Amino acid sequence: MLRTIFGPLYITLPHVFLLFFVGLWGAILFFVAFLVVVFTGNYPQSFFEFQVQLMRWKLRLNARLFNLSDGYPAFGLLGTDDEYTQFEVPYPEKISRSLVLLRFFFGVFFVGIPHGFLLFFRNLIGIFISIFAWFSVLISGKYPESLHDFMAGNIRWQYRVSLYLGYMTDEYPPFSGRVDV
Amino acid sequence: MSLTHVPLPQPHDLSSREKEDAMGSYLMMFAALAISLPLPIINLIAAIIYYYVNRKKSRYVHFHCHQSLFSQLPTTMINWGLLYWVLQIFLFDNSESNDYFYAYLGFMIFINLIYFVFSIIAAIQARKGVFMYFIFFGTYAYNRVYSIQNKLMYDN
Numbered sequence: 001m002l003r004t005i006f007g008p009l010y011i012t013l014p015h016v017f018l019l020f021f022v023g024l025w026g027a028i029l030f031f032v033a034f035l036v037v038v039f040t041g042n043y044p045q046s047f048f049e050f051q052v053q054l055m056r057w058k059l060r061l062n063a064r065l066f067n068l069s070d071g072y073p074a075f076g077l078l079g080t081d082d083e084y085t086q087f088e089v090p091y092p093e094k095i096s097r098s099l100v101l102l103r104f105f106f107g108v109f110f111v112g113i114p115h116g117f118l119l120f121f122r123n124l125i126g127i128f129i130s131i132f133a134w135f136s137v138l139i140s141g142k143y144p145e146s147l148h149d150f151m152a153g154n155i156r157w158q159y160r161v162s163l164y165l166g167y168m169t170d171e172y173p174p175f176s177g178r179v180d181v
Numbered sequence: 182m183s184l185t186h187v188p189l190p191q192p193h194d195l196s197s198r199e200k201e202d203a204m205g206s207y208l209m210m211f212a213a214l215a216i217s218l219p220l221p222i223i224n225l226i227a228a229i230i231y232y233y234v235n236r237k238k239s240r241y242v243h244f245h246c247h248q249s250l251f252s253q254l255p256t257t258m259i260n261w262g263l264l265y266w267v268l269q270i271f272l273f274d275n276s277e278s279n280d281y282f283y284a285y286l287g288f289m290i291f292i293n294l295i296y297f298v299f300s301i302i303a304a305i306q307a308r309k310g311v312f313m314y315f316i317f318f319g320t321y322a323y324n325r326v327y328s329i330q331n332k333l334m335y336d337n
Contacts, residue, residue, distance in 0.1 A: 024216055028227055031215030032208040036201075040308070044201040046235075 001138065003067065015061045015073065019054075022077070026054045030166060034104070037095050037167050048091055051168060053077035055159060056087045066130060066151055067137060089163060096170050107165055111173070115161045118175060119154070126154050153177020186327045187240065192310030195241055199337065200308050202235050203245035207304035210253070210297065221260035228253050239337035240326050245307050247322040249300070252315050256296045263289045 003011065033047045060073035060081045069084035103111065129147050137143050153176070160173035174181040212227030213219055232246040263285060269276040276282075299315060306313040314320060325331065 025227075025230065028209070028212045028215040029205075032205060032211055035208060035211065036204070042201070044205055045198050046202050047205065 003064065004134065007065065011061070011064055011073065015057075015075070018075065019058065019061070022054060022057075026051060034100070034167060037100050038097055041094055041097050043092060043095050043168060045091060048089075048168060050077065051166060052087070052089050055089075055162070056081075056085075059085050059087050059155065059159070062155055066126075066155075067134060067143065068148060068151055068155075087159070089168060092169060095167060099170055100167050103165060103167065111161060111165055115157070115173060115175070119158060119161070122154050122157070122177070126151055150177070185329060186323075187329060187331075189312065189327065190241055190310075195239075195310045196337070199239050199241050200310050202238055202242045203307035204304045206231055206235070206242075206246040206249040207300040207307065209249065210300055221257050221264060225250075225253055225257045237333065237335055239335050240331075241310075243333070243335070244312070244322050244326040245303070247326055248303070248315055248318050251321065252296070252300075252318040256292055259289050259292055 029047045029050055033043055033051075036047075037043050054077060057073075057075075057077060057079060060079065063069040063081075063085045064071070064073050069081075071081075071084060073079070074081055129150060133143050133147050133151075136147075155177075156179070157173070157177040163169045164171065164173045206228070209227040209231050210224050213221070213223035216223065228246075228250045232250045235246050236243045266276065266282060266285065270278050270282070303313045303315070312319075312323075314323065
């Protein structure tokens, strides 16, 4: 209840304000990393770690905004949230340069459109689930497990697409939000 | 053996991470392009941030960040000069595009090209673990970073 009414003030506002600037830096590193990957086939490790930490921070925030976990999301790139959210991406020794160029020029068509199309409807369902789950939490104090899995799956799916479009992995994202695919 | 400076590392002494971080410092010249904001100050701000984030990683990274940052200063000032002049001509109508303006424009393009080419070469060399010294800035960075008087505590 507190999070729903005052969340935008004490959670969203400070986090989004900071994430805007850190995100700008992330955009710069993303572009530089793209150039490096195109010419060398390696994603600079420091840049990779920064992007993972940035995604982890956004994940902590999203988990609270969607009421998927309790507690206040930790600020900063080094903040931890092991009790509620986990996000690990193995560092790839090599990234396919041809795939990077393919993604750069045609990524919208073979990743953006098919995944975006499905995620749009999933997120639409997610809105109704959030409302339903909100009442469920308010009345029973419990978030229905299957709904929680669905919402977590939404985020997982989006993050997999982001990783692929961010040239951080060569693995095409599965059309699923499940853990075990 | 120099008594005033710390010995320089050989390429095989450096980790690939150090080499990548050193290379990254020169690529900050693409910062303005990355966020699609064509202001000369963006690259400089990015270089400053990169310098302060990475300078303590190792002397090698510090050297390249230092050289990259300081070599960007004259280019940034020249670009600002052009931006100011362009605004005076096309926005405020305080000046006109005379021969001096075109000469300055040519000079700016030339300086930027030199800066671009040397930065790319330096980035490639840094990734190989090789030192490349820019005129003036290289010596200055070397004396600042590899001097035994430099008391900065490095991670590596």
